[in-house]
Amino acid sequence: MSRPKILVTHPLFAGVRDLLDSRFETEYWKAPQPMPRPELLERVTGKDGLVCLLSDKINDELLGRATKLRIAATVSVGYDNIDVPACTRHNVTATNTPGVLDDTTADLAWALLMAVARRVVEGDAMIRAGKWTGWEIDQFMGGDVWGKTLGIIGFGRIGQEVARRAAGFKMRILYNSRNRVTLEKEKEFHAAFVDRDTLLRESDFVSLHVPLTPETRHLIDRQAIAKMKPTAYLINTTRGPVVDEAALAEALAARQIAGAGLDVFEREPVVLPALLPMSNVVLTPHIGSGSIETRTNMGLRAAKNVVAFFDGLRPPDALNPELFEKR
DSSP: OOOOEEESOOOOHHHHHHHHHSEEEEOOOSSOOOHHHHHHHTTTTOOSSEOOTSSOOBBBBHHOOOOTHHHHHHHOOOOOTBOOOHHHHTTOOOOOTSSSSHHHHHHHHHHHHHHHHHTHHHHHHHHTTTOOOOOOOOTTOOOOOOOOOOEEESSHHHHHHHHHGEEEEEEEEEEEOOOOHHHHHHHHEEEOOOOOHHHHHHOSSEOOOOOTTTTTTTSSHHHHHHSSOTEEEEEOOOGGGGGGGGHHHHHHHHSSSSSSEEETTTTTBBBGGTTTTTTEEOOOOTTTTHHHHHHHHHHHHHHHHHHHHHHSOTTTTTTTTTTHOOO
């Protein structure tokens, strides 16, 4: 009996490859850069499954060509690269990898927060350039983190882990989310639910943790930034288009807010050129989940979704479980 054919758009890590290779006839894209769209459309033809990344758009165009495709598993918690209704129309199960990157992404949000507030990158650059002449009392004055107000927009798993880490810094925690959590959760995280305008006005740090949807695109625009304190910092580890990048660059240039830490960008991998020379923004290349352990676990979770599907089970992370209700 022939094994299902799976296309993997990145080689992933050894343990993930071992699992996939033990069950399927796998084909990997091995180049360091993302698979070009024409190549993806050609290679996915005739495949039964697809393990993909955020850079791979799964839409009607692809699904119309991949007539044998039964499952598309993205190695990410966000799935704005997948048109889930289109997958449902084509009877293709879509899955993601929730829950395995919460702590790692929260760690990166804190790394950005502390780096921009304490001007770590600027200080590092001065030393490497051989320009440091010794300690001075007014050198690289940043902002304290401890005792300040942290505003979290999007209080799901990652947002809650960011809040958990704030306890050690004796911070006041405000949050705004589509759904208010239980009073027990609020007590656990010492977090207060407020409207978004209040959060923006009162927070010293605003950290974003919402999914990218039509409603959250440019959630942080000129009007939102104008409500922030001039001493506040914006941290984005969620999706680039949640922030109006041009508006943010203008605000940073005018010192309308104190700074920003960005791990994601509106037109990845392109970064708005105006941001690049700015000293009051810390930029990282979408590494929120970037630890060996977490990226391996993400790959394994995607692979296990594919294995479950071909074992006749509903994948644990199915984004369109209604397909299985019809069975």
